[in-house]
Amino acid sequence: MSKEKELKYNEPWILQRADPYVVKADDGFYYFTASVPEYDKIVLRRSETLAGIADAEEHTIWKKHDSGIMSKHIWAPELHKVMGRWYIYFAGGETQDIWKIRPYVLECQSDDPIAGPWVEKGKMKCAEDDEFSFRAFSLDATVFEHRGKWYYIWAEKVGVGKQISNLYIAEMKSPYELKTVQVLLTTPDYDWERVGFWVNEGPGILKKNGKIFMTYSASETGVAYCVGMLTADEDADLLDPKSWTKERYPVLKSDAEAVVYGPGHNSFTVNDDGEDVMVYHARTETEIEGDPLYNPNRHTMLMKIRYDEKGYPIFSCR
Template identity: 25%
Template sequence: MKNYQLLCYERDPWNKEGYDAKLSHSMHLAIAQNGLAFQPLNHNYGVLFPKGVEAADGSIIAKTLIQPCAFQIKADLFGIFAIQTGPQGENDLGAKGQLLCFTTKDFVHYSQLKPLKIGNDLILEVRVDDQLAHQVFWREVSGKVYVADFWFDEDIQKFETSGQHQQELKKMPPKVAGYMTDGIKDCLPRSVVTISDDLGDYLIKKLTEPRNVENLVPQGMTVHDSAELEEIKAVAKYSDGTTTKKRIDWYDQDVDFTKSQDVTLKGRIHQDHFIFPMALDRADPCIGRWHGKYYFIATNDADRNHSLYIREANSVPELVTAQEVKILDSDMYDSVGNLLWAPEFHIIGDQLFIFHSATADRFEDVQSFVMALKPNGNPMVKEDWMAPKRVVRTDGEPLFKQGITLDMTEFQVHERCYVVWSQRQFIPKDLGAWLYIAEVDKAQPWQLVSEPQVIAKPTYSWENNRALVNEGPFAIQRQGKLYLTYSGALIDDSYVVGLLSMDAHLDPLNADNWRKNNYPILTSNTVPGEFGPGHNAYVIDDEGHYWNSYHAHPGKEGPRSSGIRRVHFDVDGEPDLGLTEALDLAPELVNVNMQVRIDPR
């Protein structure tokens, strides 16, 4: 038995790490085994955030939580009570006498239920005792302390309590002491729950960054020439139980492939190295493939977003030092006479397109555009690109007239073509940036053929931190799932990447089919030295590896700059964007040996 215990805690918002109150006031998790010290999960970042309240006009009123208390309902189900608070953790008068209620089976995926009404005044402190019978204790702003029995009704998915059994106490029961949390920055312990070995193992695999633990190469292989040798791959194994295949650079210069022989070959598992940043002052990067070449494009912060440059190379690593060529600037067309943002490569049918955002003049008029490469055109020649076309609705009218549209991306499923973009209303009120989806005409992808639908709003405090923003979407389709990563919060060190997902056989236009992760999958906590990572895109190389291009700040005050990192797919098959090169391939495991039979043809 591993005797796992799970600690639920908040973080002290008066920290020096720039970890805002909107983030500190959420439920964090740490795990301990056999009575040892608790170790933080998810990079000491929150995993449970309450949903903001949606006002009548659609705007989001941000909420946070304090005092998270976890307890077991039955063998495979847990509950969490917490106190709803305002954006900075202040008292929320709209939640008088109420507790936030959640259920979870795995402490990764949560359901937020109807609040539990237990009193009539503001609740300042809550505690749960589930050792013998489920009891909830709470202290109100008046100073009075109460206790009541509670239960969970599975049929209606609701917590209930009987007011008749409510009792007034002289004081709150004592807190459980002795938590070993010295290694957790700013930790404010709230509750501990015992979990099974299986669940503890899963949480470690899911909420800690995996690492390369073993690399296997086949033995006793027969090869006829060096070309066949190059096809042999190593299987890299990771601490979360996942694997991937990696190319091997063999030291075979002295091997005579014209002679039959048994040899022991030495090799080194191949790993491309990407410095960060690989492109300074380049934001919203995207890598595309077209006719055997790789192309890199990004927002140009160096000239305040007035031009777009492309790089071309034979491989992803070669893009780092490839020459840049300008293919569009603010002087070429009246319709794009000022800002140029967020370019992306997309192939529809047999044609290459660049989706981007532009404005003729004011920031408030930024809109989505599509630029097509001419037939037989060269992406590196600006004259081979057609003039940008503004995206329009089914009736030919502009996509949006009362605000901005930007960061449009494209994906194809069910033989149909869809676009997702960020849209922000300014008139009569700024509602923040939301994600919309629509189907477009494959032959004219700037033409919508369905009405726009909202699929995401910045409801959680990590995505409305300092700014109410959902933007920068990009899709991955893999193993029957459709994943849509997107960015949230302000474009500083608070910027993060969130995740939407759905089963690929469902209708993407139905907002109910999309599930939003409760916490972001890439933050300033993920990779040291990379602040505010976000607005990312993906490309698949010849070996089937996914590469994530993203921007982050090299230092909190550094410029937005581009980076590249391999995408790891975790124990649930979901994208993990934080696997650094040292974790992806352990330096002490790069050298391999293989017994091989040389058998010339």
């Protein structure tokens, strides 16, 4: 019997949870994590069904430091099973320098990510001959495996004067160290990526129909926030920038009729019927009180993905 009727799409599913990440694990459970409004801890939920995540108990598995690294702005955690163990990839700043955002890694010491315990592996390590990665504002890491190799994609700011957030990729040597020097995947080329800030961030990977699709988010975190996409062939060299084709226009943006504003920072999973689903955050209002970064009303939503005749995903709020 289909469990599809239990899910509602393109409306708030979990309130005030931004940067959502859902994985269906080999143990049959769905796991959920996201940024919490306080930016002070990492939480996990678990359920036998995707629908059940909405009401599942939320467990705090790690809390920020009182000072020093990982003591401020705990952002965008993702839970991944890498090389046989559970890891959480997240970004954090320092109380003494709140914008000194860097990528960090937690390692679970058991097969149960809820029970833990979790051990800090510190800042993600770049390759020995990489003179650039993680020296500046870096966040939103995701990882994925393809044909026996693991890859790490993240956002990092560069520039003198106006800071620009680009997306980079590298092969991984271990779950917490890179093997290769960073390769630039995308920089904010277009006007829709430059509203408020010049931003490419929040990468998400969908492997489907002989392709690797990488969605990402662009512009400031208000109603202008939107989703772009790059595509590579599954047989391509993923560390060659020419292997990736960037869409000229956003593949998902605010939709007033659907009451979905500023959609972005998504992950991918499958629903209880095995259909592909985008998990993303969005707002339900256009007027944002205060700084959009600290306004808590970014809610986790779900979107069922359709595909066109070429096998490319179609993202629609309706």
